[in-house]
Amino acid sequence: MPVRNVISWSCMLNGYVTSGEYKEALSLFRRMQTSEVDDVRPNAFTMSVVLSACGRLGALEHGKWAHAYIDKCGMEVYVILGTSLIDMYAKCGSIDRARWVFNNLGPNKDVMAWSTMISGLAMHGHGKECLELFSEMKNNEVRPNAITLLALYGCMVDLYGRTGLIKEAWDVVHSMPMEPDVLVWGALLSGSRMHGDIGTCEVALNKLIELEPTNSGAYVLLSNVYAKVGKWKDARNMRDLMEVNGVKKVPGxxxxxxxxxxxxxxxxxxxxxxxxxxxxxxxxxxxxxxxxxxxxxxxxxx
Known part of the structure; x- marks a missing residue:
């Protein structure tokens, strides 16, 4: 393209992030900033995409730099950009910073901002804070959506799983009014592995394979679970299933x-x-x- 504006740069950045090429997205953003041909100033959408790449990589220092850049450029951290910051900090493990951004969004936080903060707390096992924030959300008369509820169910499954109450965790999963997502099954898997409940591990991993049939991690983990209890035929079958489904094990x-x-x-x-x-x-x-x-x-x- 002879001339590239902020829209074309941002679309290319978003394409990299969507396809999982997060390092390439950050490299492209650096090129965007130093380009002598295109004098382009990033907008809020551009920075949301950059923050998403930082979060996926767990690149906290890059994310903090992007936050500082947003402030330096005088961009207004309204709800959408603020939610992107919360998500990035949570994915990078900096819950305190995520909470700081959330608190500074003021009284106009929408359901996505609340849900993202609740999901971040649930992701890191902060069950009590997760439930307290949900109560605060209700007190602010913000109606929860499916994302909020999935985060809460995942939080409860995680709490039961961590304490070895696998049956109670199962009951929560079965009581859900919507289909459990990857995070819910992942929480059940984590608890059952921690406490040696192989049967529940098997069910959770099979569900994860159904939800993400191209993710090699679940196949390999289930194969290892079978091998651990001496089910060598089942372990080999999982490897065969990977070949049938065209799934290749990603190198560590x-x-x-x-x-x-x-x-x-x-x-x-x-x-x-x-x-x-x-x-x-x-x-x-x-x-x-x-x-x-x-x-x-x-x-x-x-």
């Missing part, structure tokens, strides 16, 4: 943000420019752990 990956730079590491990958130093440091850490007689939990390793 971790993202680390250091000084505002996101570093991505895959299992067996040696492409990082400081690979030698990284592996030397890992060996030193392992040596120190071995000196302390530390043994990791490998019961569900592949």
């Amino acid at each position: 990956c971790s993202l680390v943000e250091v000084d505002g730079v996101i570093h991505e590491f895959f299992v067996g990958d040696e492409s990082h420019p400081e690979t030698k130093e990284i592996y030397l440091m890992l060996e030193e850490i392992l040596d120190r752990l071995n000196m302390k007689d530390y043994a990791g939990d490998t019961k569900e390793g592949l």
Whole structure:
């Protein structure tokens, strides 16, 4: 395109985020800011997309920079942009910052702002605060929507699961007036794994596979659960089902943000420019752990 305006840049950014290419989205945003050809100023939609990419990556420092940029540009943090900030901070694990943004939105918060804050609290296991905020929401005469209710059900399932009350967690799932989503089944899975309830693990994982048939994680985890209890045929069947459904196991990956730079590491990958130093440091850490007689939990390793 000879001339690119804020709409074309924002659409391209949104395309990257929608397709899960979050690092590419942030790289494109940096290009947008430094472009000498297109003198483009980001708008609220642009920044909402950037915040979404930061949240998905768990890149808190990038997210804090984006927040500072919004303030520097004098953008009004109205409900939509404020909700994006709450979501980003919650996904990055900074619940205190999310709550600060939420509180500073004032009395005009809509149902999405309330629901996003409630979901953030539920995501991090803050069950009591989640329920208290829901009561506050009702007192403010804001009508909950499906997202709010799903977050609350997920919160209750998580609370029961953490305390080992798996039957009670099941009862909550079965009492839901809507179909449980990934977060609800994930909460049930987390509690049942924590307390060794293999049967509930199996059901929850099968539901997760139904909801996300292309997500390799649930297949692999269910295969590991079967292997753990000696159901080797079922474990092999899960691997076969992955092939039938065209699902490929994504290599183990971790993202680390250091000084505002996101570093991505895959299992067996040696492409990082400081690979030698990284592996030397890992060996030193392992040596120190071995000196302390530390043994990791490998019961569900592949």
